[in-house]
Amino acid sequence: MRRPKFLVIGTAIVVTIFYVALYFSGAHSEGFHFLEKAIRGSSEIQRRVGQVDTVRLSFFGGYRVTGNSSTDHVSMTIDVKGTRGDPISVVASAEKRNGSWSVAKATVDGEPVRLEQ
Numbered sequence: 617m618r619r620p621k622f623l624v625i626g627t628a629i630v631v632t633i634f635y636v637a638l639y640f641s642g643a644h645s646e647g648f649h650f651l652e653k654a655i656r657g658s659s660e661i662q663r664r665v666g667q668v669d670t671v672r673l674s675f676f677g678g679y680r681v682t683g684n685s686s687t688d689h690v691s692m693t694i695d696v697k698g699t700r701g702d703p704i705s706v707v708a709s710a711e712k713r714n715g716s717w718s719v720a721k722a723t724v725d726g727e728p729v730r731l732e733q
Contacts, residue, residue, distance in 0.1 A: 642679035643672070647690030650717040651708050654731035655696055661706070661729065665698025674705060688712040689720070706731075 642648055652671045655661050661668060673679060677693025691709040708722040708731065719731045 638679060639673065639675060642681070642690075642692060645681065645690065647681065647688065647710050647712070647717070648673055648692065648694075650712075651690075651692070651694060651706075651710055651719070651731070654710075654719055654722075655694060655706060655708075657732040658730065659732070661696060661704075661724075661731070662698070664701060664704055664724065665696055666700035668696060668698050670695075670697040677705060677707070683712075686714065 655671050656668045672695050674693040674695045677695070679690075679692045681688065681690045683689060689709065689711050692707075694706045694708060695703055696706055697703040704724050706722055706724055706729070709720040710717055711720045712718075722729050722731045
């Protein structure tokens with residue numbers, strides 16, 4: 617009985633370490649920094665939360681990156697806190713083609729929002 621318990625605990629530790637590493641990788645990625653800048657500059661986001669104070673990758677919201685030699689695509693949930701109102705979660709995706717990033721889609725509470733680029 618001792619071996620299965622050790623295996624379960626060991627697997628949980630490995631999965632946790634992997635998830636934390638993925639989170640930090642996403643929070644420091646080029647795609648996140650692009651979306652952070654777009655969120656901070658968005659008049660629609662500022663109307664909802666006021667002046668943007670904090671922009672963070674959601675720990676449980678997910679982060680996904682795919683790509684090939686000419687295109688990168690990121691999707692993530694970003695928590696945004698401002699000077700007024702409640703924090704919001706922005707679900708956004710961006711694409712990098714030929715060295716230039718663009719916002720593919722962004723929503724708050726399922727409603728589309730425009731992020732300036």
